[in-house]
Amino acid sequence: MAEHPAYPVGLRLTGRRVVVLGGGQVAQRRLPALVAAGADVVLVSPEATPSVEAMADAGEITWARRPYQDGDLADAWYALIATSDPDANARASAEAERHRVWCVRSDDADAATAWTPATGHSEGVTVAVLTTSARGRDPRHTAAIRDAVVEGLRDGTLVAPHHRTRTPGVALVGGGPGDPDLITVRGRRLLAEADVVIADRLGPRDLLAELPPHVEVIDAAKIPYGRYMAQEAINNALIEHAKQGKSVVRLKGGDPFVFGRGMEEVQALAEAGIPCTVVPGISSSISVPGAAGIPVTHRGVAHEFTVVSGHVAPDDERSLVDWPSLARLTGTLVILMGVDKIGRIAETLIAHGRSPDTPVALVQEGTTAAQRRVDATLATVAETVRAEDVKPPAVIVVGAVVTVGPATAG
Incomplete structure (x- = not known):
């Protein structure tokens, strides 16, 4: 066959039969994504790792506890061949070709009709990186590219602005105990997308230096009206900026609901009709x-x-x-x-x-x-x-x- 680049595509497998041959480490890594995609997964293998067996016991997959047999791929839409038996892999691959079933082979990518890309997820987007041809395939390189893109999207260093109108509102973000690396991935992403950040003294202050110049940063410790009115002033500031159509992040130390008065702020926003997203944080x-x-x-x-x-x-x-x-x-x-x-x-x-x-x-x-x-x-x-x-x-x-x-x- 002439060397042509692989054609990337996203498979919609909800309710469709997917057959996985082999219950080892490859299956353990690939099965969760197939289950998450809603596929009707049938595992054919005499043995399985404890994690794979647990998925079968939980009813997430159907497990036929035996070796591959001709006909196992009938009516399948997609197949993953990952047994330790080269002969069984070859026979299953041939069956997939006869039935026009897209087939991934963990032992021989050149003999497969489909390849599994290195994938990652961020904010409802799946990033998939695929080598263009069988020649020079380098899974570690594609995985490294995937990781770099996903990490950039998550921490805001790779900015991909939304082109549809965002819904204004407030994100109540737990910043963790102080080390900026201990904020959650979601919290860091929301910070990168904020128009206004109202920050506590005990929040991860180093993250504020990474914000773009246009972001307004408000020090909650310095909001006026005195010590005993501070919480009411913070609530009012959250509501005021959100009503202006801005994306507001309330950055708090630790977790918002562990002595953080987070529920007071959620209640105030709810009374004002302002949507609020709560992002838990690592409690100190x-x-x-x-x-x-x-x-x-x-x-x-x-x-x-x-x-x-x-x-x-x-x-x-x-x-x-x-x-x-x-x-x-x-x-x-x-x-x-x-x-x-x-x-x-x-x-x-x-x-x-x-x-x-x-x-x-x-x-x-x-x-x-x-x-x-x-x-x-x-x-x-x-x-x-x-x-x-x-x-x-x-x-x-x-x-x-x-x-x-x-x-x-x-």
Whole structure:
């Protein structure tokens, strides 16, 4: 056959029979996309990997537990041949040719009638990269091109503007614990598309420097009307800019719904008739201890962890935390916003049963270049905070998990 480039096409396989021969690693990689495409997948293989078997047990695919037989490709629209038997692969390929079934062969691309491109997805777009001919096929090269394009679309470095009118609205984006690389892919993409960004002090500030010059950045910490009116002012700013037809991102530290007042903003937007998208973020309650080498749970040490706010002291009438009950728990206690109240918190926990020798770790500026870890016990933590000049933001971990990993204090 003369050497011609492959013709790229997108197959619509919903409800159509697709036959996969072989239940090994190739099938394990390809089956999820076929199932996601809505195909009626039939797997023919005497054995399968545990992941493939789990798909069959869940009813996502039909599994014929036997080797390939002539006639297996009847009525198929598409076939993937990936067995370890060269003779079976050749016979199946010949059957596919007779029945005019597009056929991919994992063992011999030259003998196939179809090739699987390197694919990736971003914002409802599938990026598929395909070598133009069998000669000089380089799967790693095509995968690298795919990755570069998808990553660029996701993080906004490859800008592909929408040519249809976007629906104005607000995206409530959790920025993660501080390291700009720990924001979600979706959050980063929405940032790249924003007209206005209203940012918290604890959000990943480094990402703001990457925004195009036309993007208006509003520092939520400096919105006027005073401390106790700040949230109302933020709500009003979100509504005002969205009503002007702009795409607004509310960039918050951690996760919007973990002590982030995210629901207050969602409710205000809903009352104003403004559509809102919520993008979860990595909570500092788990990620910051992890970055400091502290697991919040560990086999044989802690079977639960509890996250509480320490922004009001245990004896403050505004506190909603049942500190006596927390003192009786044996698992991990993670305290956010509690640096200046840790003395009274520690006294309360000890008074209600926690040992004064319970390990405590304070992780300041977690996941950033300024991260540091300071260790203490419940008995010594108040003095340690003063002596080491621990400042917010810091995540406080109380419990035996503090001593599980290697010590990294300082």
